[in-house]
Amino acid sequence: MSNPVVAERYALALYQVGKEQNMSDKIDEELRTIKKVLVQNPGFINLLQSPKLSLEDKRNLIAKSFPNVSVPVINTLMLLADRHRENIMVEVAESYINRLNEERGIAEATVYSVRALTADESKAVSAVFAPKVGKQTLNIENIVDPNMLGGVKVRIGNRIFDGSLRGKLDRLGRKLTS
Structure with missing residues (x-):
């Protein structure tokens, strides 16, 4: 087994x-x-x-x-x-x-940000992203990444929602070159 x-x-x-x-x-x-x-x-x-x-x-x-x-x-x-x-x-x-x-409708999420999120910011991230994955709330682990320029990147399971400034610049660069 x-x-x-x-x-x-x-x-x-x-x-x-x-x-x-x-x-x-x-x-x-x-x-x-x-x-x-x-x-x-x-x-x-x-x-x-x-x-x-x-x-x-x-x-x-x-x-x-x-x-x-x-x-x-x-x-x-x-x-x-x-x-x-x-x-x-x-x-x-x-x-x-x-x-x-799963029983409680909670998903584990990792949030990458430039600075530590406040409790209110964590609640806001949970309120926005939990419905996107069909859950009621998120259990957030915040990882401070000083290399990010701004914004947040949220990883829930195998899904990544990249709202970071670096991600937006990369997407813009790919769009301009194609």
Whole structure:
């Protein structure tokens, strides 16, 4: 079975537990943090996959690395370690987040801008672009790109809406040369 399918099954189980225990938001927040930690520290997964590390050592390492997470999340991480599926921890987190977002009509968006967006600007971007992708709202990650001349570039899934000044100049240049 491929990793995305396996990760989806673990995420679905965790999603169902979260719904039953009214912990969906808490689990979502914890998985976002865990995902961020694992992406920033790829050596952690490599360490967990080491054959020199016993199962008990793996479980202790996970427990010490994520001491404040809820029982369902820690149990899922332990189960993944027990079954030698440490390599899909990030995929499980992503799958859970995507499933919860889909239920709530939320899309993940990356907004590139010259400066950090204010809360009002983020709300405005969400109000404009969420309907374009058939969602109610956007969960925005703002990336400051000082190389942009102005405007914003919004990436939602595999769609890019380029309203940057650089993008407009590039399009104008292509139009003039054709």
